[in-house]
Amino acid sequence: MGDISYLDTILVPTSLFLLMGYHAYLWHIFKKNPSSTSSGADRRASSMWVLSIQQDYEKKGILAVQSLRNSQMSTILSATMGISVYIALAALANNTYNAAHILKNPFFGTQSALLIVLKFSLVSLILLLSFLCSTMALGFLIEANFILNLSTDDFLPGYPLAVFDRGFVLAFLGNRALCVSFPLLLWMLGPVPLVLSSVALVWVLYKFDFVGEGKKELLLL
Template sequence: MGATLMATTSILLCSGLAALISSTYSVKKPLNDTVYGAHGEFMVALKYVTLLTMFLFSFFCHSLSIRFINQVNILINTPQDPMSLVTPEYINEILEKGFILNTVGNRLFYTGLPILLWIFGPVLVFLCFLTMVPVLYNLDIVFTSGKGKMMEVKENSDFIV
């Protein structure tokens, strides 16, 4: 469900950005040239195209993740046959591919926020990265109480590595 929601959000943002890029209004230049950062015609186009590319790749990764996880849902119910190519290891490999693609898609989607702020200047991008790095770090690392051992947890999964 999460991958479907993120894929839908990514493609909706791509549609909005494509409409914004193709428009003739002055919305493309949100700030004047007195703010830090380049706001020339080429740089504004580069910023929007970069943002559009990030969301398109995020959509692509989430769509593939949905495909792999759906395939696992079908293959997990097949009876085990010694001559079959469908083994538990193969199903585990497909499931891991789905989770990795979901994680990559989420990272690309999260990277869209600093790219979006890049439109307004470099200071907001720097502040956004300063806050995003600790947040993303805390999403990936879980400290357990008790013995104080550190365990890494894959994002959006219940498997502890």
């Protein structure tokens, strides 16, 4: 029983702190030096792309529609995955109480009714947040699709870029919330899979979130 308590009280807070600490660090670097992060570089590139479309919208209107269609499809995929996993999780929640007696090994941690409810509630909240951000991002991207095909004189200066930027940020948040939900899903199997998947996720995200030296040189060209 002491081993069970030890795993839950040590590994679970460590995993959650690792996930939140990494994203706090990413946000700090993004605000301090956006060009050193992939999201900051992509955001700058997308802003330049919007401005180029606005300057020659008569010739590049079709290009804007085709390019935004890809972003919309990826956002729809994130929203679909989020709500699908949420529905599957809700369907499994009813059977978890009946199967809790199977997971009595210390490896799986505490399987009390209160902790099971906490696990399902936390994962459900993250998945719903991912779905909400993705659907809102889709709305902004659809609006940007119409705006970019119009003359810039029809709107306040900077409004088309602001609409596109909101969609970009919300799509990023929806995708990132979906990624964070996977370690929390593995928490159903105990704190050990949670901490291992959290470390793996942070390592993978670090490789994607921060610009390498070779990519920095390309951005400077």
